Amino acid sequence: MFFEGPEKKLELAVAPGGPSLRSLGRPYWESVVRAARAKILSSIEGEAIDAYLLSESSLFVADRWLTMITCGRTDLVSAVLKLIKDLGRKRLRYLIYERKNAHFQEYQPANFFDDLKRLRRAAPGKGYRFGDGDDHHLFMYHLDRAHVPDAGDRTLEILMHGIDPAAARIFIQGPGHTRDYIRERSGIWDLRPGFAVDDHLFEPMGYSLNAIKGPHYYTVHVTPQAIGSYVSFETNCLEPGPSRLIERVLSIFRPRSCDVVLFKPSGDGLRARCALPLKSATRQVLDCGYEVSFGHHFAPRVGPAPALELSA
Amino acid sequence: MFFEGPEKKLELAVAPGGPSLRSLGRPYWESVVRAARAKILSSIEGEAIDAYLLSESSLFVADRWLTMITCGRTDLVSAVLKLIKDLGRKRLRYLIYERKNAHFQEYQPANFFDDLKRLRRAAPGKGYRFGDGDDHHLFMYHLDRAHVPDAGDRTLEILMHGIDPAAARIFIQGPGHTRDYIRERSGIWDLRPGFAVDDHLFEPMGYSLNAIKGPHYYTVHVTPQAIGSYVSFETNCLEPGPSRLIERVLSIFRPRSCDVVLFKPSGDGLRARCALPLKSATRQVLDCGYEVSFGHHFAPRVGPAPALELSA
Numbered sequence: 001m002f003f004e005g006p007e008k009k010l011e012l013a014v015a016p017g018g019p020s021l022r023s024l025g026r027p028y029w030e031s032v033v034r035a036a037r038a039k040i041l042s043s044i045e046g047e048a049i050d051a052y053l054l055s056e057s058s059l060f061v062a063d064r065w066l067t068m069i070t071c072g073r074t075d076l077v078s079a080v081l082k083l084i085k086d087l088g089r090k091r092l093r094y095l096i097y098e099r100k101n102a103h104f105q106e107y108q109p110a111n112f113f114d115d116l117k118r119l120r121r122a123a124p125g126k127g128y129r130f131g132d133g134d135d136h137h138l139f140m141y142h143l144d145r146a147h148v149p150d151a152g153d154r155t156l157e158i159l160m161h162g163i164d165p166a167a168a169r170i171f172i173q174g175p176g177h178t179r180d181y182i183r184e185r186s187g188i189w190d191l192r193p194g195f196a197v198d199d200h201l202f203e204p205m206g207y208s209l210n211a212i213k214g215p216h217y218y219t220v221h222v223t224p225q226a227i228g229s230y231v232s233f234e235t236n237c238l239e240p241g242p243s244r245l246i247e248r249v250l251s252i253f254r255p256r257s258c259d260v261v262l263f264k265p266s267g268d269g270l271r272a273r274c275a276l277p278l279k280s281a282t283r284q285v286l287d288c289g290y291e292v293s294f295g296h297h298f299a300p301r302v303g304p305a306p307a308l309e310l311s312a
Numbered sequence: 313m314f315f316e317g318p319e320k321k322l323e324l325a326v327a328p329g330g331p332s333l334r335s336l337g338r339p340y341w342e343s344v345v346r347a348a349r350a351k352i353l354s355s356i357e358g359e360a361i362d363a364y365l366l367s368e369s370s371l372f373v374a375d376r377w378l379t380m381i382t383c384g385r386t387d388l389v390s391a392v393l394k395l396i397k398d399l400g401r402k403r404l405r406y407l408i409y410e411r412k413n414a415h416f417q418e419y420q421p422a423n424f425f426d427d428l429k430r431l432r433r434a435a436p437g438k439g440y441r442f443g444d445g446d447d448h449h450l451f452m453y454h455l456d457r458a459h460v461p462d463a464g465d466r467t468l469e470i471l472m473h474g475i476d477p478a479a480a481r482i483f484i485q486g487p488g489h490t491r492d493y494i495r496e497r498s499g500i501w502d503l504r505p506g507f508a509v510d511d512h513l514f515e516p517m518g519y520s521l522n523a524i525k526g527p528h529y530y531t532v533h534v535t536p537q538a539i540g541s542y543v544s545f546e547t548n549c550l551e552p553g554p555s556r557l558i559e560r561v562l563s564i565f566r567p568r569s570c571d572v573v574l575f576k577p578s579g580d581g582l583r584a585r586c587a588l589p590l591k592s593a594t595r596q597v598l599d600c601g602y603e604v605s606f607g608h609h610f611a612p613r614v615g616p617a618p619a620l621e622l623s624a
Binding site: 105127132162228294303307310 | 416425438439441442444448451452473474591592593596604605607613615617618619620621622
């Protein structure tokens, strides 16, 4: 009945020297994904990035960095601990683990405070909460190591809650609702031109898309369930600018509320503007060299809505 | 480390005839409170209402109705089931159970969907959610029985999240922070004139107040903890008008956000206005004769806040 859309996410980079992460091969990445209690469903290989589409979200592996995103009841921390052990803590340039507050925290195997204890036993790090605890918020851990991100090393996340039912319907299986239909009708294949795309339509609903081009990726995960509907969009390709990108993505899903998360090198003047009213904003420079901003926005409504009747 | 301030609440009334609820006596009410995993700490007897101050919140018992509010990790549904059995389902005029979304749902013994199953096995009823599932929301069950509330049968709840630290500090034990200090400095003893008051300052922090006068009560529960700070105010005495009352209560606690919940007879034109901007509003006429409105409001902030660093 309930599916947990909001994700956990890992991003890490390794220092130059030693084998490329991509060269570790698919069986190795299968074992990492398995540690998180997920499976690889398909993959595409790009010039600079291998993109794995998972039973719960996505894994992008480049030579020197990786991003792994998992939803549902996955245990991403176990995969993080395996990676720290296998790659060697000293080889890490940075490691950031984040976790959005869940819709149904009571069905999760652990909360962020549990995660933080496990991570800190393996590698000293700092823990943060972006946003108020009683409201939409993002937890974050980062390895306690100084790092200077490259110029242009930016990531944008748009986390959307309460998707417009007409937009959500496109991602629910049914007569004619194939991947081709989604490709033509949803608008998410065309967010950036020239990307290689891999996607998966889940039974009976749910949809994931991975897209890569050179050193860039974008990914979309749709949880269209009426209770707990959610979509995440993430990319490291900020063309044609984060504000334009936010506008395009929001116009597709028309959510009741959304979080906008921007990672950029500390001192980078880039701003991500969202046209929806802001409920709360948090900004923090991390000791690992990134400045992270988190804003929660909402779509104003006219007049009160009726209560939702819950079936027996 | 974490205390769950947001409450569960029961309100029920019995048909005329049969013994008064007050006449059931303190040992009986001790057994009801125990069923919810709480204890009676003290009590005051009024003209029309007995007010019990509990280890987790409050119980008000009049001859024909009662209101029971419990916070923390209590199991209020067990007390509700005991009352349905002891009083007899047929004798109930109405029964409403509600539950605010928790700050730390993972530490609760059950969620509302579990509650709803147990309640419906004992008495057919409807379930509702006021507000979006990913946002502040209120769950509600009511016995499926037609009822016509008396004119003026109104209840106002103000549920406040993220209390101003200076306001919260008054309710944390320390040198000079006695009940008398709270009485003089907090402003909550003077919310309505002429009420008999009972209160309790918890170790090491937390504060509860029960106040009664004739057929009226008001109650305040303060969770001043830095993580998950929360205050609830509830009353069935809407003088000098709900909007004035909201303004006075908010001026004491200056929360980052609040929910305003108003119960009134269906068709009653009363409105509760809150000066803070509205994020979302829900209104529903229940088959048991009440119209319930739920609004979530927030205090606008200027500029982004820093992230909260979480200690090891």
